[in-house]
Amino acid sequence: MRSYYQDNGAGQGRLKTLLSWGVDIVAVITLALFVVMMFGTKITMSGRSMEPTLQTGDVVLLDKLWYNFTKPKRMDVVAFQNMGDDTKTYIKRIVGLPGETVQIQGGKLYVNGEEAELGEKVGAIALPGLAETAVELKKDEYFVLGDNPETSEDSRFANVGNVHISQIRGKLWLRMSPFSRFGFIK
Numbered sequence: 001m002r003s004y005y006q007d008n009g010a011g012q013g014r015l016k017t018l019l020s021w022g023v024d025i026v027a028v029i030t031l032a033l034f035v036v037m038m039f040g041t042k043i044t045m046s047g048r049s050m051e052p053t054l055q056t057g058d059v060v061l062l063d064k065l066w067y068n069f070t071k072p073k074r075m076d077v078v079a080f081q082n083m084g085d086d087t088k089t090y091i092k093r094i095v096g097l098p099g100e101t102v103q104i105q106g107g108k109l110y111v112n113g114e115e116a117e118l119g120e121k122v123g124a125i126a127l128p129g130l131a132e133t134a135v136e137l138k139k140d141e142y143f144v145l146g147d148n149p150e151t152s153e154d155s156r157f158a159n160v161g162n163v164h165i166s167q168i169r170g171k172l173w174l175r176m177s178p179f180s181r182f183g184f185i186k
Helices: 012-037
Strands: 041-044 059-063 078-083 085-096 101-105 108-111 140-144 170-177
Touching: 041 170, 078 140, 085 108
Parallel strands: none
Antiparallel strands: 041 059, 059 170, 078 085, 078 170, 085 140, 101 108
8 A cells, every 4th residue: 555645855844944944033123123113203293383293192203323324404303302301302403503603683694694594494583582692613513403392492591501412312204203294304
């Protein structure tokens, strides 16, 4: 009588296939976790200081890796922590770069004596605060403003002041929620 079962190594072939798939799945999960940790730290906006760009409840992604390859640029929206208080994260727009002089006069921002082109991003600035007189930014210091200066706690005030590069956690790049406003942050 002849046997209908022949062991031609099919069992070993299935095991190799399953192991190969298992390794691939672990590699993809590891890569996904790395990407999310570096490019996708989730932050929920609170407060009105960045309206209309960002509103209370908006969920945004923070790219923590971006500034390892490039320096912050004017008009970047960044998350930073205040010196000595790492419990609160601020979200503001960079308007002054290292080595520049920033001043606010007549509701307008001046950088190195020339009116800064902020477009429609930043509203009128009624309260100049520390920038009533010229503020000179040192090496690796940035001047930040909220897009809604009337409600923003930013570089105009002593409790925030100039932001050192070491305080910046990263660049905000994508609004995830609400879905009706999904898109890149400009």
